Amino acid sequence: MASNQTSTTTTGLSSETALLEALIPGYGLVSRFFISYLKIDLNAYLQVLIGFALVAGCIRFIYPRVLDSLSDLFISTAEIRMEDDVFTYMMYWVSRQPHMKQTTRFLASVKYKTDPYWSDSDDSEAENDDDENGTIAQPGSTAVSFDEYWAKLMSRDRYKKIKFTPSKGCHYFWYKGYLMRLQRTQEESRRFATNSERLWLSCLSRNPEILKELLADGQKAYIERDGNRTVIYRAKRDYDRSFDWVKCMSRSPRPLSTVILDQEQKQGFVDDMREYLHPHTRRWYTDRGIPYRRGYLLHGPPGTGKTSLCFAAAGMLGLKLYLLNLKTNGLDEEGMSSLFAYLPRRCIVLLEDIDTAGVTQTRGKTVMPEDDPPKIDSEKEDVPLVASGNPGPDGITLSGLLNVIDGVAASEGRILVMTTNHPDKLDPALLRPGRVDMSIGFAYTTEQDVRDLFESIYKYVRRDRPRTLISTGKGDDLSQREKQTQSSPIEGGNGKKIVQKEKKNEEIILRANISDLSAAFVQIVPSGEFTAAEVQGYLLNHKDRPDDAIAGASKWVEEIRKNRDA
């Protein structure tokens, strides 16, 4: 028998086929099929097949490595995680680019649950739309009635704005002459993955600077959207139960002058903050080894302006405001520490109504009588300060709170403002210098406060819509002036414009008489009895008619007194 003849095994398969059968189960059957029906002996092509398989294997092994090496050589890539603010910056930036309008694959959403970009959404854009952007003519402007204006506004508001962002997968665009690729991917492996995504931003260049430029542009666009508005963050529990700050809104800054408070106290508060924020002060603290932190306590009855002052100060200093309620569900010392650890270098943290969280002298499970407060050295004890009789697994202890406020790991540079309606109930440990450096008391309105509130409501404000002029009974005859103005030779043909200007001046003049009206109002509203919120609330019911406000003031005072007695 020739030596190159294929040997046959007892099963009827050639030795080669038997060998391949062992390596590739089913090969014998396929081989027999080919020989019987197609007259093709697969074994004759064996070497070619093996060659192909080897080449394919090599390519499969080498290709990704070559691709990686080429990527390293010619492509720079930035990875952006969803938990990070940069994700929001990028989505904001991309969604506003012209190429986004052309893309054929996008995610359309009105709710943040479907698109994480929305998790940062606030109503500030919508607020701007409502305002004075002229999309809907304002009532009174061009003979548009309020009903017409309102119907248009309502029909527009029925439709929530749909936002479009790039969908999962790759998107290509040009940026400053470079070809960019944005890849949006969904993370599969995370345990609590509800919406865990990543962005991969690549550019065809070895120089990563272009990516950094784009990311900086995204950040700039996003931050500039807020302009000089006061940005407010609040603590939010994440899906993995950790806490993080999320932007909840941005508001036009409140002028400090609109907060009615003793001028000296107000100025003192702001000056103290300015002094603290001065770069020299930081160095001064560091040189002396003093932790660079500042704390304020604003106390007084509800509705006297504590939150308003804090908000106005944040607006004036251009600081972000971080709101934290100690009663936030699930908030414990660990959560609070991590929140404080992620505060920016300069900001205001507002802990509102700190007494309601149980950080009072009435601690633990034993409720002490109000007139016999316990004398406990809270610096040494670690008694849970969850509300008496309401202990739970979560909650902040006094020592926990103190640790977070000024412990070793506490953040530096922040301004802490705590507000309370009951300063007497707070533990002295919380109030000691270093934790509370300045305390401001808010009280019921004085005569001057009532006067200021009255004047601030009725004073001439430039942006106010034109309103019916207030009669002062001092013989101002506008129509007479209109006639005079129109016929004035100096004004020439510009009569209409001049009349409008005159009307404005007229309003200013009339409003100057508001001080007479406010004098009448303070005669009726006694000082030391009402909060600023109460007075403001009453005046807002007569916001165009100060004379009506004066006429109804006695009745209102009586009503409030009766309600308090009841």
Ligand SMILES: Nc1ncnc2c1ncn2[C@@H]1O[C@H](COP(=O)(O)OP(=O)(O)OP(=O)(O)O)[C@@H](O)[C@H]1O
């Ligand atoms: N001193 C004030 N000056 C100007 N407005 C005030 C003042 N006090 C209260 N207001 C008005 O009353 C409302 C409530 O005020 P704010 O929330 O600042 O009171 P608060 O003292 O923080 O109340 P709470 O103790 O209930 O938190 C706001 O609309 C604010 O404009």
